[in-house]
Amino acid sequence: MRKIKRNYHKKLKGIKYIFLLQTNTMLLSITEKTKRDIFISLLQLLKAATSNVTIIFLEDHAYIQGMDSSHVCLFDARIYNIWFDKYEICENDAKNICVNSQILHSILSMAQEQDSVTLHYEGEADSLEIDLTNAKGEFNKYFKVPLIDMESDLLEIPSVEYDVEFSIKAKKMNELISQLATFGDVININCSEEKIDLISKGDGGEMLVNIPIDDLSEFSISEGQVIDISYSLNYINKMCITTKLASEIEWSISADIPLKIKYDLGDNSSIMFFIAPKIE
Template identity: 50%
Template sequence: MKVTIEEKHKKELFVSLFQLIKNSTNALRIAFKEDHMYIQGMDKSHICLFDIKIMSAWFTSYEKNEGDTECICIDTNIFFTVMSMCSENHVLVLEYENDPEHIQIQWIHDKNKKGEFDKIFNLTLLDIESDYFEIPEVDYQAEFSISSKKINEIMTQLTSFGDIMNIKCNEENVTLISNGLNGEMKVNISVDDLSEYSITEDDDELNLFFGLTYLQKMCIHTKLSSEIGFSFGNNFPMKIKYDLGEDSHCVFYLAPKSDD
């Protein structure tokens, strides 16, 4: 199995992806299918589920040989450490053969650039068995898309006032509220300021609660995509979707909190 990434933007995106993942779990199962890479996992508290699919065409090259095992398990912390050791002029190469005990990661430098060096790592793989969750199709009552930088800024500000976010959606506005001992912060977002917005007409105003810590640390990132899609429904987890391009995506599902 061998995959490479040459494009600067995609290298940064790939590194950012594993930066987010390591905030959720210490161990991760990666499946290299015939035409895509697939990752699914959950945080230790079973509050947040992530589901990632990157098509083979997204990579510079994607080669799977007969006899190569489909699934490997990695330590997310050391994997991210290696991922973050790249420079602008490096090409990323991930490679293993058959049913390995190690995966080789290479940062190969541009031979025309002086002062750069190849970096080669052999990381020990973990022996962990895990099952995938079947994610059902859901008809959400409200969905919208917003700038990732803007929502990240808002989430950071909301955490100054509490650790729970109350979100309310109606036909005119999306309202985000956080409150605590220091007071309350409320953000009113007109639907005209959203990239996309839809809400089921025959529903009353949605009124849901989610943990801000999980949102900010595990789900919200500015480098995966310029836009983030949010989907909400009563009694369902919040869906947070990043479009990675070329039919690839990263989706987080965050369980709601009670309004007690």
């Protein structure tokens, strides 16, 4: 009797997955560990910016755009279908869903080393289903997360020629921003053709970081241009808190317009953050 029960249990483990393949269901899945970690890190940044995240499933990519409650930081992510191991949409499925970013990140963070992550729903669903499954026979986990009925307008992001653009190792920038945040909540950025200075100061003291141009992976600046501008260090610190999204982080700066921070996720996919400058 025990043997029959055990075999029956093993059969059940694959039924849910087979059912998904045979129905008209919106489905995306990630099996590769590196991309799974990137996806979880992406949600880590999004939950730092907003409590609810709207995902739009288009024919060839998933699109995420939103803004923090103070309207200081805008995020814009495009993850193309080839980035996922599976990306399937159905004409009858809802194209937009909104979910609590904290809960979504917490669930995906439960994934074990060899787990595959699958997100799916069918039709005009009122919940998102998340499966964490393991090919090696570990315990599978299945979740249902209620969807949030919330409408949001998409913003058109204009194409801008920035005065200063540079790329730097994400790990190095993570360390610098974390250290600068110790001394204040505002970062002053001075850029010239020779160097970039990052400055933070407060009641406890002042910190200045000089970044020689030769230490950057890429650098460009309009001829003769000098930039002196300040941003919220709290927001920048949140956007640089992880080093798993990409090895490099791209910064684009111009006077009086939002700072752009971009992570290249591979396969033509990326996430960008736009942070408004401080007003004197």
